[in-house]
Amino acid sequence: MNDFLHALKIVDDLCIGCSLCMNICPTKAIRVRKGKAKLMNNRCIDCGECFRICPVGAILIEQDDFGLIFNYKYRVALIPAVFFGQFPSKYPISKIYQTLIDLGFTHVFEVENGVDIIKKATREILSQDHDTKPLISTFCPAIVRLIQVKFPALVHNFTLLKPPLDVAALYFRKHLQNQGADESEIGIFYFTQCAAKIAAIKSPAEEEKSPITGVINMDSAFNKVYQKVKQENGDSSVQIPVTAGFASNDVLWSLTTGESDTAMGRRMAIDGIHNVIAFLEKLEQEENPDFDFLELRACDESCAGGVLTSENRFLTVERIKKRVRKMNAEQPQTEQNQDILNYEDELRRMIFVEEIKPRSMMKLDEDMGEAMKKMKLIRQIVQMLPMVDCGACGSPGCYALAEDIVQSRGLMENCIFIQRRYEEKGMLKPSDSLQIMKNVWGSDKFESKKNQNNETDESK
């Protein structure tokens, strides 16, 4: 099985090997070796917690070059509601639209235009009988991957529906083609609030090609747009072409309870990756969980808390809700909103994702006998380790080190407590211990820092 494709990359030159990311990673996918954080590809779920905590910006979320849009005649900015929530409410949506057009896009389309079709499909799926309950939404790609690696037994619970993003992109492509555009002339660019979406777009589970041409990170897009929006005064005259999302509650879909509020039966929404993990642990113990639908989101406050957002997540939620209320009052359903209904039957056939397979990161070996041998070894090693989870070995905790040793990814002597014990027994010289620590943390952490303090009295 191929490794997951990841949007997150650690830049060695910038990484200071502080291990903050290693300790926060919910799937223990990071180790420190030679003073640099290393990502284990088959464990990373692109949740972006590492990106959030990195103090030096050494974790990069790869995006497409903005200039790429000019390769296309029809340049569509596909914008999720969270993007509008980045802007203070005093800037009208029309102004943000205008700025996007000024930047070079020919069309602006809201992701949430695709919500209605997914909402109906979810309700239909929920109204059928299911052996496996509860159904778990496939909306958040980091959650899909989390379940694949950490809760493989739950892969059969997915709704297997594409996110509204895909529906919106599929629709707008068809819409433009109907107006005479050639498929090859259309470039659809999604403004993403997270890394997981990028990974999902760039490596769709199946052979199928994503309807999205490129991805632009929301933080950089926001900087570009905000600068212009702030500078230019006066009202924009641009007619908002499509405000279907903001004209209905569909625009709340990517926020917490956005899905569960419109689902059916007993349902619940959980946001925050650690909250989700805690609940799924419990869910796995129950014979017949008394739930019909779970909306699970990796980020606190769901997409408003995406790692590529610029604004405080609570403010974003408040602003989006405020805009919806305003729009609901001022403007009834628009014409475009009706147009997507013309494509409904066609789109309905394209909204399902193929079976999602488990990719357990927990198994020690394919063969149970071998796994059992490794397990016994881990237990023996754990007996010797101090269980203080200091992380000085370059692994996230004592148990992780024991596993790394058994899987030939780490050494017993990486543990500073073991080093002292070995030294006392004469099995290791202090210079050996030092070399071991340099192998983990890099040499420069064992030298006094020069030229680092810019104190003026030194140069005097």
Next chain:
Amino acid sequence: MQYKFEVEGGNFSKAGTASSEVKKILNQLNVDYKLIKRIVVALYEAEVNIVAHANKGIIDVDIDTERIKLVLNDSGPGIPNIEKAMEAGFSTATQKVREMGFGAGMGLPNIKRNADILNISSETGKGTSVEIIVFLKP
């Protein structure tokens, strides 16, 4: 491979600790997910039984490549009529326990459905021993 877990009677917030640990172990051993689910559900129900009815209990887990054997011994009130207790919906749980969402009388029937072999022996006033075996080879 053997593991031992202690269960504290009356402490519902800790109920499920042993089954959660066993789940982790089975996942690491690459046991089939469907089997893991059966084992974990059976163990969790049995664990909750100790918490709900007994002062304390011990869970012994023994795993080899052929099967997993779970033996739960508690020093509880015992089950006067095991046959009756196996009936779906029969429960002797107190109101307090029921208010916490347990005690629906589905515990033992659920364990039976998920276990390949289930042996229960009990002495009134002394305690109960529950042995659950699930085969790991198809």
